[in-house]
Amino acid sequence: MTRERAGNSTSSPDGHATAGGHTGDESAFEYEQRYITMLYDKLDRERAATTAELSRTLGSTGGTPQERTERDVAATMLRERHAQLEGVEAGLCFGRLDSTDGTSMHIGRIGLFDEDDDYEPLLIDWRAPVARPFYLATAASPQGVRLRRHLRLRLRTVTEIDDEVLDLDAEDTGHDLGLAGEAALLAALNKQRGEHMQDIVATIQAEQDRIIRAEATGTLVVQGGPGTGKTAVALHRAAYLLYEHRAALSSRGILVLGPNSIFLHYIGQVLPSLGETGVLLATMGELFPGIRVRASDSRAGSAVKGRESMVDVLRTAVANRQRVPDEPVTIHAERETLVLDPDTCGKARQQARDSGTPHNLARRVFHGVLLDALARQAAERLTSEVLDDVPEAGYTEDEDPTAQLLDSTDVEEIRAELAQDGAVRAALDELWPEYTPQRLLGELLTDRPDLAAAAADHLDDTEMDAVLRTKSIAWTAGDVPLLDELAELLGEDDTESRERRAQAEREELAYAQGVLHVMEQDDELADEERLQVGDILDAELLAERERQRSEMTAAQRAAADRTWTFGHVIVDEAQELTAMDWRLIMRRCPNRSMTVVGDVAQTSAPGGASSWGEMLSPYVADRWRLAELTVNYRTPAEIMDVASTVLAEFAPEVRLPDAVRETGVAPWETEVAVEDVARDVHELVLAERREVGEGTLAVLCPRHRERELAELIRYESVSVLRVEQAKGLEFDGVIVVAPEEIIQESARGHNDLFVALTRSTQCLGIAHPAGDHTTHTGSLRALTRAVRGRSHR
Numbered sequence: 001m002t003r004e005r006a007g008n009s010t011s012s013p014d015g016h017a018t019a020g021g022h023t024g025d026e027s028a029f030e031y032e033q034r035y036i037t038m039l040y041d042k043l044d045r046e047r048a049a050t051t052a053e054l055s056r057t058l059g060s061t062g063g064t065p066q067e068r069t070e071r072d073v074a075a076t077m078l079r080e081r082h083a084q085l086e087g088v089e090a091g092l093c094f095g096r097l098d099s100t101d102g103t104s105m106h107i108g109r110i111g112l113f114d115e116d117d118d119y120e121p122l123l124i125d126w127r128a129p130v131a132r133p134f135y136l137a138t139a140a141s142p143q144g145v146r147l148r149r150h151l152r153l154r155l156r157t158v159t160e161i162d163d164e165v166l167d168l169d170a171e172d173t174g175h176d177l178g179l180a181g182e183a184a185l186l187a188a189l190n191k192q193r194g195e196h197m198q199d200i201v202a203t204i205q206a207e208q209d210r211i212i213r214a215e216a217t218g219t220l221v222v223q224g225g226p227g228t229g230k231t232a233v234a235l236h237r238a239a240y241l242l243y244e245h246r247a248a249l250s251s252r253g254i255l256v257l258g259p260n261s262i263f264l265h266y267i268g269q270v271l272p273s274l275g276e277t278g279v280l281l282a283t284m285g286e287l288f289p290g291i292r293v294r295a296s297d298s299r300a301g302s303a304v305k306g307r308e309s310m311v312d313v314l315r316t317a318v319a320n321r322q323r324v325p326d327e328p329v330t331i332h333a334e335r336e337t338l339v340l341d342p343d344t345c346g347k348a349r350q351q352a353r354d355s356g357t358p359h360n361l362a363r364r365v366f367h368g369v370l371l372d373a374l375a376r377q378a379a380e381r382l383t384s385e386v387l388d389d390v391p392e393a394g395y396t397e398d399e400d401p402t403a404q405l406l407d408s409t410d411v412e413e414i415r416a417e418l419a420q421d422g423a424v425r426a427a428l429d430e431l432w433p434e435y436t437p438q439r440l441l442g443e444l445l446t447d448r449p450d451l452a453a454a455a456a457d458h459l460d461d462t463e464m465d466a467v468l469r470t471k472s473i474a475w476t477a478g479d480v481p482l483l484d485e486l487a488e489l490l491g492e493d494d495t496e497s498r499e500r501r502a503q504a505e506r507e508e509l510a511y512a513q514g515v516l517h518v519m520e521q522d523d524e525l526a527d528e529e530r531l532q533v534g535d536i537l538d539a540e541l542l543a544e545r546e547r548q549r550s551e552m553t554a555a556q557r558a559a560a561d562r563t564w565t566f567g568h569v570i571v572d573e574a575q576e577l578t579a580m581d582w583r584l585i586m587r588r589c590p591n592r593s594m595t596v597v598g599d600v601a602q603t604s605a606p607g608g609a610s611s612w613g614e615m616l617s618p619y620v621a622d623r624w625r626l627a628e629l630t631v632n633y634r635t636p637a638e639i640m641d642v643a644s645t646v647l648a649e650f651a652p653e654v655r656l657p658d659a660v661r662e663t664g665v666a667p668w669e670t671e672v673a674v675e676d677v678a679r680d681v682h683e684l685v686l687a688e689r690r691e692v693g694e695g696t697l698a699v700l701c702p703r704h705r706e707r708e709l710a711e712l713i714r715y716e717s718v719s720v721l722r723v724e725q726a727k728g729l730e731f732d733g734v735i736v737v738a739p740e741e742i743i744q745e746s747a748r749g750h751n752d753l754f755v756a757l758t759r760s761t762q763c764l765g766i767a768h769p770a771g772d773h774t775t776h777t778g779s780l781r782a783l784t785r786a787v788r789g790r791s792h793r
């Protein structure tokens, strides 16, 4: 394979003789610039046409209800198209493939076609099958490709061209990792990082491409060490699946789950830059509409809440709210006093439970059985009162007055009256109340006896202490799967609200028809006017709900609906999820079309995974596929050497991915004054900022040091984070503060330290509070040895 490179800022256009399409006098640069300019002109025209169409659509009024709904659907699609065309501005076209048969194509973020030339493709969408050799072709297996060209642009100007001639006879200067487009790849990897993750569409590698384009059906696990591109691959897979299965997936949508909101912010631009806006990005804490997570659990608390046995605790808590009184309950109803005895209540409860419906629906059965009993009681009492008033000798034995006194309709009436009686309702509610998940969980987590009654078989005192709190609505991310579980156990009795809605619609319809009828009789009213009024009334009634639906994308609708099921779910940092989290996710994805992305060596959550099989087998048995990523694109070899020394101490069996590049910059370590760690780390930050220039820098520290450090270190490009917040992120420089404390902080502290060490793209420093590293764990001694072996500051 031979490589040629040209940059118009540093060297003259190469005038590549074989680059198809350009004329003899024209250099490759001139040709590509001309082509790129043509593509951007085309993009501009498409944008203008979409904007015009959208304002035409939004501006038109009236029409039949169906037309109005269609118009709203069209407007939603045009808005999406508009967002897509805006999103692909940067690096619209990034490559070109020349085939051995003499044909050539340009590859970019979206497809563009020439309508005036029988829809000839001008730009091929990277996801199209014909574009695939761009990522897969190698000199050994060229797949009909003669030349692969990477184009780099600044705004709309071509700044660099990298050519690879896929020629077996040529000298192979490539890396033994089998990289495609190596020069372009290294240029991308060496770039300074910013606030947002960049897409990798121009330099996707073959092992990544295979995952991105893997079958949509079934569950695919993508396991890979740090920096192997798992997140990048997962996001590109979302874009690919939407392209490949647009019709099926755009209605049900794709959910991408990430570990926290910092991470979602970080990855938030990748899909728009690929022209896709309809994907719902969320954290676990956001998956219960109406709840905002405002608090966090202790490690012990989240471990307890994440256990599967919480399902039994919740079940018992619900059952404990279905009460049978110890003593008869006296009800002072409006007309009489009635009594509910424990035996009747017990039978009613059994009947309700036997109905097999969730609590709030079974409540109807329970209340119904008791209302029947109360109605009978009232009827019997009424009958005996009447009989008491009838003179003894007033009838013969054949004329039993009770037989005619109350028939079933009368008893029904009594029942209906009792059902409306405040005292009766209160008594029934007391025994079997209606519950929302929020109310029940709020009670349970703030009331020790209540929790003890539900959890006695599952939690000891310390575990209960770990989840109890004082404020019922201080929701944490760990509460969300519990709320979701409760929503299933409780169900929602929407019979009345459905009836009310149906009644309101019937009334509105009757009103509208009445008005139309009056208008029809009014000869003075112009036909046109009558039509308009009729349209409005009808439209309001018939199309309102449909319209609301059509104005929302699948992602927006999904975000507002707890029971929404997605067409595909992508779970990033999946090793962090607990058994309870997985139950919720599986409810959102009944077809199990999922991509599960993570690294079990990086697990830090106390309830997180140590094996994929263990986590997934309850849902898919062994029907999941594993794909592995083996190359580390983020962390330079110098830093990986240090991280692998630490890893070898606690997980010697794990093989680390090969680092794709070296930077020549050795990691460093230093001591900081134990009495003033923040001040000294601040000094280190100032020095390190000079190293990374405008790049990003992170100070990663144990939990208890975060506040003090964050108060002192306040620079726009510097983040002070706990390790768990840095999951999935990367920075040009990283300073790890007090590694020993990070190790000691939790049962999975080693994993945390490993995560912290692998966040950097350029340089790494370690700050030990003085004396801290002399006494401690093997991991820390190994870390110190490894760093010292390289350099010392």
Ligand SMILES: Nc1ncnc2c1ncn2[C@@H]1O[C@H](COP(=O)(O)OP(=O)(O)OP(=O)(O)O)[C@@H](O)[C@H]1O
Pocket (backbone or CB within 6 Å): 185, 188, 189, 198, 199, 200, 203, 204, 205, 208, 224, 225, 226, 227, 228, 229, 230, 231, 232, 233, 599, 633, 634, 727, 728, 729, 730, 758
């Ligand atoms: N093919 C590629 N071309 C260019 N950059 C890439 C490629 N693959 C990965 N990268 C870059 O490598 C870095 C690491 O990628 P990513 O964050 O997706 O890795 P990860 O496996 O999720 O890491 P971790 O598990 O450590 O959080 C990112 O900057 C990403 O853009």
